[in-house]
Amino acid sequence: DIQMTQSPSTLSASVGDRVTITCRASQSISSWLAWYQQKPGKAPKVLIYKASTLQSGDPSRFSGSGSGTEFTLTISSLQPDDLATYYCQQYDSFPWTFGQGTKVEIK
Amino acid sequence: EVQLLESGGDLVQPGGSLRLSCAASGFTFSAHVMSWVRQAPGKGLEWVSTLADAYTHYADSVKGRFTISRENSKNTLYLQMSSLRAEDTAVYYCARGGGCTGGNCYWPDYWGQGTLVTVSS
Numbered sequence: 001d002i003q004m005t006q007s008p009s010t011l012s013a014s015v016g017d018r019v020t021i022t023c024r025a026s027q028s029i030s031s032w033l034a035w036y037q038q039k040p041g042k043a044p045k046v047l048i049y050k051a052s053t054l055q056s057g058d059p060s061r062f063s064g065s066g067s068g069t070e071f072t073l074t075i076s077s078l079q080p081d082d083l084a085t086y087y088c089q090q091y092d093s094f095p096w097t098f099g100q101g102t103k104v105e106i107k
Numbered sequence: 108e109v110q111l112l113e114s115g116g117d118l119v120q121p122g123g124s125l126r127l128s129c130a131a132s133g134f135t136f137s138a139h140v141m142s143w144v145r146q147a148p149g150k151g152l153e154w155v156s157t158l159a160d161a162y163t164h165y166a167d168s169v170k171g172r173f174t175i176s177r178e179n180s181k182n183t184l185y186l187q188m189s190s191l192r193a194e195d196t197a198v199y200y201c202a203r204g205g206g207c208t209g210g211n212c213y214w215p216d217y218w219g220q221g222t223l224v225t226v227s228s
Binding site: 032034036038042043044045046049050055087089091092093094095096097098099100101 | 142144151152153154157164166167200205206207212213214215216218219220221
């Protein structure tokens, strides 16, 4: 199985800060990586797919990069609405695997 | 508008069975691979199963106990769960998409709101 290691597990930042979350795969997954945002009590929502493609309708302050085994999710200017837990997921092969999540808090 | 609505979650005793349903609308259900993903209380996301025309995949943790199926005439996806254990307690999400074909791989792009399964005596 492909292991997905996400860091940090918790992140506290101020409104307007640039925030970066990292996800590492235990083997190459090409660009078959998605990022999800999950707000408290809600279902996950896709933000980014194919490592760097922004889901239609999502704010442009979210961006993704990387390929192979190293990936990042960046929020260019943190907003109060971004309070959530973020997960990466590889869909290169079954079993699909997710990172353990990064909880983003607003200072 | 794509909508996925899960139902069937309940409190069930260890060793019991339960069938979850996911009613789909807003897209051509029969043309899409469908998946189940779960989330234990306070924990992360765990893929459970994916169903396509050509294949079915299960997580090792549920293999032999859970069965995914669909009824295209009713636009409904199912998850039949048996021999339930305490560790199966989770919110179960139905999601559209999955698998690789023609050199491209597909992610679960739409998710339902989930249904809670609690396994406890």
